Amino acid sequence: MKIKFFLFIICVLITTSIHTSENQIKLLEVYKNLRCLVCQGQSIADSNSDFAATIKLVVQDQLNEGKTEAEIYNFLISKYGEWIVYQPSLNKNNFLLWFLPYLIFAVGGLVLFFIIQKSRHNKDN
Amino acid sequence: MLSSIGNILVILVLTLSFLIIYNASLDIKFSSQSIKKNIYKLSLFQTTFTVLSFFTLIIGFVISDFSLINVYENSHTAKPFFYKVAGTWGNHEGSLLLWVNILVIFSYLFLVFNHIHDKKFRLYTLIVQNILILGFLFFLLLNSNPFNSIYPIPLEGLGLNPILQDPALAIHPPLLYVGFVGCSIFFSAAMASLLSGYGGKIFAQSIKTWVKISWCFQTLGIIVGSIWAYYELGWGGFWFWDPVENASLLPWFAITALMHSLIVLEKRNTLYSWVIILCLLTFILSVTGTFLVRSGILNSVHTFASDPSRGIYILLFLSLMIFSSLIIFFTKYKKETYNFNLKSRETFILVNNWFMAFFLLTVLIGMLYPIFLDVLTNVKISVGPPFFNIVIIPLVVPFLFFMAIGPKFGWVKSRNKFFYKFFFLILGAVIINILIFYFFGKYSFLSNLIFIAAIFLILQSCIDVKKIINNKNKFELPRVISHLGFGLLVFFIGVNYQFSLEEDFNLKVGEIKKINNYEVNFQDIKIKDNKNYKAVIGIFKLTNFKNNLVQYLEPEIRIYSNPETLTYEAAIKTKITSDLYLTMSNVSRSDYYNIKFQNKPFMICIWISALMISLGGFVQLTLKKNED
Incomplete structure (x- = not known):
């Protein structure tokens, strides 16, 4: 009975999520992922500085040339360094950054599991 | 004049701290049931003098006494009265004095309101809390004294950062400070519990009200800060995963975990060591947050008072705190046997702690990783909203x-x-x-x-x-x-x-832009002179074709004269179902203005539901009162 419910729910979910591919790149999403280098912790989207205005133009031009989002980020990184993108790429340096949170989550789960297991054991004795 | 009064009061508080520590250590050895009267008196004097010193500073700001460097640097005679008062805690030195005030007030309240608990436990708490007070008082006197004087006396002050001249921001620091600094009292109590052996269920009862008070104020403080960022920073967002916001989240995750585990300790008398760790951690994280924000290590929009020399002192103090709490914890640590059934409420509270620990550590890693990477490999990276969204959501x-x-x-x-x-x-x-x-x-x-x-x-x-x-x-x-x-x-x-509907475009006066079913008509520009700033006001006619509704929005660019700054004020039309949000900014060397237009559904509902979270805590506090 339980399993049937679950299967039903999952089926419904999968059918609903099929229609969701939207390939259009949103200009503002790109702006939000870029740091304004001359500001204090603002993104290009939020900043009113000249630097932000220039970068906005660069992004617009490159999109018009038909470049993908990733290509634009790579271009800007090659020019200004990794500091400019808010989402660090997954490479040798940043491996730990992306991996550690999940490792911690797994370890936490294990600790919890062992506490419950051990309690069960205590009770049996 | 005010400078000497302030300094005398602060030094009196410092002396009283030493006296309290001395008297309390003597009193611990006596086997009598109650704490000596003179300790209460000393503590009351200490509280009075601290509060007076803070009032002295407020008076300095209100009468614009520029012989105080702090007032000179952060105030101005032309500022409205409300912001003169709020300016007291709108700067590093003043907020540190507020910090000390809360430490002292909580110390006194804990002493007075916990009379049913063990004498030794209460005295140890008082001693540890006064060591904390001493630490921050020395910091205040040696590095950041708000009562330092300046000669010759300047005729006019430099003014307060205009972004900070805002009602939400004026009440936001005191709320956060009660929330974060309030955690000091259960840090002290946890240390005292380890030292005196007064643990378990009764320990949970002695600190639970204090944990709840801190939790309520932290939650409320974070929300008010977020509301401020929404309408003042002019980006239409409410959470930016900005380093300062993250720093305020760290202790919040810890205290939320603590609040839940504390119930287990009270009901089932288990998890004592874990509760102690969380008590210690919450305050340590509060101080860490302050250190990261004030030292200028983090690059943030919210940083208004950073200076490396402060960082070194806080770092030193922080290391001492962590080191001594670790030593005491491990020398007094007793192994517990746990008895948790999978299908029980306490197990699910542990699940809450599991997630809280994950959220906390993820945010911490996101904050600190770039710093370590920079030191080790010289590569500078930014860890921003996309990282947190991808990992946490x-x-x-x-x-x-x-x-x-x-x-x-x-x-x-x-x-x-x-x-x-x-x-x-x-x-x-x-x-x-x-x-x-x-x-x-x-x-x-x-x-x-x-x-x-x-x-x-x-x-x-x-x-x-x-x-x-x-x-x-x-x-x-x-x-x-x-x-x-x-x-x-x-x-x-x-x-x-x-x-959300979001558009970013450039317009000139007289031009029209169509977005979905909206039409933005940039009709005119007005210039207005106000008391402490000049405003450039844009008049926008906004037509919604769906329901033929015409609205006028008037965003501003404000030019403050002291200190000279530009700020951008968003025009916001709030309805229950959605907010219309419009900002404009000047584009250099052109007639065009950069316009950001947003239609954000249910903004007001976001604030209300966030306020509900903290309301729950406040309701619980009032319930407790009725029960007694």
Whole structure:
């Protein structure tokens, strides 16, 4: 009975999520992922500085040339360094950054599991 | 004049701190049941003098006494009265004095209101708290004294950062400070509990009210800060995963975990060591946050008072705090045997702690990783919103589910007869989600899951509310309010994220821009002279073709003269269903203005549900009072 419910729910979910591919790149999403280098912790989207205005133009031009989002980020990184993108790429340096949170989550789960297991054991004795 | 009064008062507080530590250490050795009268008196004097010193500084700001460097640097005679007062804590030195005030006031209140508890425990708490007070007082006197004087006396002050001249920001620091510095008292109590051996259930009872007070104020402080960022920073966002916001979240995760575990310690008399760790951690994280923000290590929009020399002192103090608490913890640590059944409320509280630890460490890693990477490899990276969203949001789904089902379990052990109810509720949530999905728009698989989980929690909480009304069992009410608030918060943030309309474009006076069913007409520009700033006001006629509604929005560019700064004021039209948000900024060397137009659904509902979370805490505080 339980399993049937679950299967039903999952089926419904999968059918609903099929229609969701939207390939259009949103200009503002790109702006939000870029740091304004001359500001204090603002993104290009939020900043009113000249630097932000220039970068906005660069992004617009490159999109018009038909470049993908990733290509634009790579271009800007090659020019200004990794500091400019808010989402660090997954490479040798940043491996730990992306991996550690999940490792911690797994370890936490294990600790919890062992506490419950051990309690069960205590009770049996 | 005020300078010497202030300095004398601060030095008196410092002396009293030494006296209290001395007298308390003597009194610990006596076997009498009650604490000596003179310790109460000393503590009362200390509180009075600290509060007086803060009033002295406020008076300095109100009468614009520029012989105080602090007033000269952060105030101006032309400033409205309200902001003169708020300016007292709107700067580093003044806020440090506020910090010391809260340390001292909490120290006194804890001493007075905990008379039913063990004498030794209370005296140790007092001693540890006064060591903290001493640490911050020395910092204040040696590095950041708000009462330092300047000669010759300047005629006019430099003024307060205009971004800070805002009602939400004026009340936001005191709230956060009560929340964060209030944690000091259960840091001290935890140390005292280890030192005096006064642990277990009774320890939980002695600190629970204090934990709740801090939690309520922290939550409220974070929300008010977020509201301020929404309308003052002019980006239309409310959470930016900015380093300063993250720094305020760290202790909040710890204290939320603590608040939950404390219930287990009180009801089941287990998890003592873990509760102690959380008590210590919450305050350590509060100080860490302050250190990171004030030292200027982090690059943030919220940084208004950074200076490396402060950083070194706080870092030193922080290391001492961590080091001594670790030593005391491990010398006094006693092994506990745990007895947790899978289907019990305490297990689900542990699940809460598991997620809180994950959220906390993820945010901490995101904050610190770039610093370490820079030191080790000289590569500078930015860890921003995309990182936190990608890592954290997927795990919010199971978190919401656990949050809904956890409280349904009883203590120790329960049967699984109510599992079918959960399935019907989940089914209900799925159906509601499909309706939203088909009628309002398409979104990703993850968003589907988020909506389902949030709606599930909301439905479950609504059923609980009904039960509470029927049974008149008001003690479950605070929990239900907070959990319902969280469910609604996630739901509305989800809706807001999915259905926001956002456009960024350049316009000239007289031009018109069409976006979906809106028409933005830039009609005119006005210039207005105000008391402490000049305003350039844009007049925008906004037509909504869907319901033929015409509205006028007037965003401003403000030019403040002292200190000379430009700020951008958003024009916001709030309705229950959505906010219209418009900002304009000048584009250099052209007639064009950069316009950001946004239609953000359910903004007001986001604030209300966030406020509900903290309301739950406040309700619980009032319930406790009635019970006694």
